[in-house]
Amino acid sequence: MSRTDFLRQQMGLGPIWQPRGEWFADHPALRQTQQQFEEQGDVADAPVTTPLVATADPKRETAASQPSANLAPPVEAATPAPVPPASELDWEALQQAVAACEKCGLCKTRTQTVFGRGNPKARWLLIGEAPGEHEDRQGQPFVGKAGQLLDNLLAATGLDRDTDVYIANVLKCRPPGNRNPTPDEILACEGYLHQQIAHIQPTLILALGRFAVQTLLQTDRPIGQLRGKLHDYRGTPLIATYHPAYLLRTLPDKAKAWQDMVFAKRQFAAISR
Ligand code: SF4
DSSP: OOHHHHHHHHTTOOGGGSOOTTTGGGSHHHHHHHHHHHHTTOGGGOOTTOOOOOOOOTTSHHHHHSOOTTOOOOSEEOOOOOOOOSSOOOHHHHHHHHHTOOSSGGGGTOSSOOOOEEOTTOSEEEEESOOOHHHHHHTOSSOHHHHHHHHHHHHHHTOOTTTTEEEEESOSSOOGGGOOOOHHHHHHHHHHHHHHHHHHOOSEEEEESHHHHHHHHTOOOOHHHHTTSOEEETTEEEEEEOOHHHHHHOGGGHHHHHHHHHHHHHHHHHHHO
């Protein structure tokens, strides 16, 4: 058994996750592509395996100056979120500012802030919701069972959690009892996330769960309507998928999350050409 198959088996994916010819055709992105061609009356030429993709990453000159024939305008353009403060901090100063932050009430109940983990120069940026109990205790995002599931998804996608990605959350402090973040807490904290993204300059953002997606895209639409499309966060392509903690509670959606990872990997390859 290959390492990838082993990881898939560990995630409980079983043989149904083995690549099959028609499996990926059920992804919403491809259904939409097919629908577009049907509307144009050109079904016979529809590129069934060509997903909807966004503009090239403007920060990577090669992609920006040589747009691929497969690249098209972004499907979903978000209303720009508030611009970060002019006084942007360098990476280390930003970490220190977060560690000392008292901008919302969560500073009173946290054990410590959770800034992020991984490679700050990574081309993949994964963004979750907020630290949970284990994260609050260890000072790292995505530890515990949700973290293990995410690590397995990354490994099955061929990504190393320490070198290929950076992982952060919208909130840097744990909401007590793992309740949902409030709008005021998100408003107080999201500036740190925008500055992290500006520093990392990822090629692709994977937003995990409703709070990350809705914060970055400034929308109130549910994940189910947002996944399977390439969105735009200030010029950086963004893909929405489910939060690993949600997947632990809703096993049938694991297969959708895996579809999203495959979709993300294909988009990354197209953008990086
Ligand atoms: S959640 Fe964010 S804004 Fe609130 S205290 Fe923590 S770091 Fe500051």
